[in-house]
Amino acid sequence: MNEKSKIAVIGGGSWATAIAKIALTNAQEINWYMRRQEQIDEFIRLSKNPSYLTGVKFDTDRINFTSDINKLVRTSDILIFATPSPFLKQHLKKLKRPLHNKFIVTAIKGIVPDENLVVTEYFEQFYNVPKDNIAVLAGPCHAEEVALERLSYLTIGCTDRERARMLSQRFNTSFIRTSISDDIMGIEYSSVMKNIYSIAAGICHGLKYGDNFQAVLVSNAIQEMNRFCNATNPLHRDINESAYLGDLLVTAYSKFSRNRLFGTMIGKGYSVKTAQIEMEMIAEGYYATKCIHEINEKYQISMPIVDSVFEILYNRVSPTMEIRKLSEKLK
Missing domain, CATH: 1.10.1040.10 (N-(1-d-carboxylethyl)-l-norvaline Dehydrogenase; domain 2)
Known part of the structure; x- marks a missing residue:
């Protein structure tokens, strides 16, 4: 991972929208996966998410939308998952490409039902993603306040502190302060x-x-x-x-x-x-x-x-x- 690594957001809800807003502050462009093509079409038409954080306007020329998760994974280096935890498996069902060589960031504050695993454990056990290739995004950070650019704080948890620092720099903005931690499981369970x-x-x-x-x-x-x-x-x-x-x-x-x-x-x-x-x-x-x-x-x-x-x-x-x-x- 480096400063040129392509960021992708997975999810179409309010937290995914807030993360996309943060990511676009420092990135020239991002990739963004939404499951429903009609949501993407409406987003492009309105220049905003039609269902969530509707006050946030986006320059859609800087966003590569797709409803094809395999295309997203193929063209991205950093995958930020921001879907509700009960739907994670459903989103990954069509995935055919490996994830072990991608940097996975989970912004999901939930547990994968049935397996009773936090998301980092799920990616490790079911997709063979190494620990150093997984980070957690956590902290008191409501999407609605990010949309209003009210000062908020994020903690990035990762066993690889250098990668955590690089991701921290990508997320540091005038309205977001970041810190890093190596307590991935503690942060995730707390979330x-x-x-x-x-x-x-x-x-x-x-x-x-x-x-x-x-x-x-x-x-x-x-x-x-x-x-x-x-x-x-x-x-x-x-x-x-x-x-x-x-x-x-x-x-x-x-x-x-x-x-x-x-x-x-x-x-x-x-x-x-x-x-x-x-x-x-x-x-x-x-x-x-x-x-x-x-x-x-x-x-x-x-x-x-x-x-x-x-x-x-x-x-x-x-x-x-x-x-x-x-x-x-x-x-």
Whole structure:
């Protein structure tokens, strides 16, 4: 990888659109894969994504769109995946070209369902991508604020620090600050788990619990996250850094957080199905809750918040009853 390496974005949602905006700040052009050709046609006609971050105008002459994932992989060096985790396998189904010689960047804050693997593990195990060829994009960075060019911070996790630094330079802009880390698994698991805690915060908001309780909930959540990260990937990390605590805070409190919105609807009495239909967006935390709950069957870490969200979402336990029980365990 070098400064001339061609960047490609995979995905057509709000986060993929925000990443494309960042990438185009320093790159002359990018490749961009979207599954539906009609979305591409409408994008080119309007000079903006017709469905997401519609306030962001693009110079489409600098974008090589394609709905052919094999063409994208053939013509790109750095592949940035920004699709919802439940759809990753679906996007890769038509892939015939190898990925082991590409630099893979996952901006997916979710776990691959069924396999219960974080995305870096999935690419390693199923596509033989070496560890040094994979990076994680994380941190408190809502797509909507990137679109408004409000100052945001990204952490790039990679075992190869030189490659992490090069990618960091490509993403450093007037509105994006970057840092690097070698705690790939910790960052990735934190990115997954903060969505679960955001759903918990939303449920409590829907049940009309106040700010005092929310503060206790979030402070317990970061301890829970730390216990899980230390058990699954023991190495020195500062859980108070922005890639961990910062990402948790913004997802638990922000009006842009779809996981918090999903939780709020559940707390107000919506069924899971109804909340998902009304949102018209993926709440990654719904899938993450089941995955993390199943992974923790092996580790048996004390995770009362994750357990409570699982009971509410998958066993249809009353949110009122479950949060009341949870409140007795928090401190």
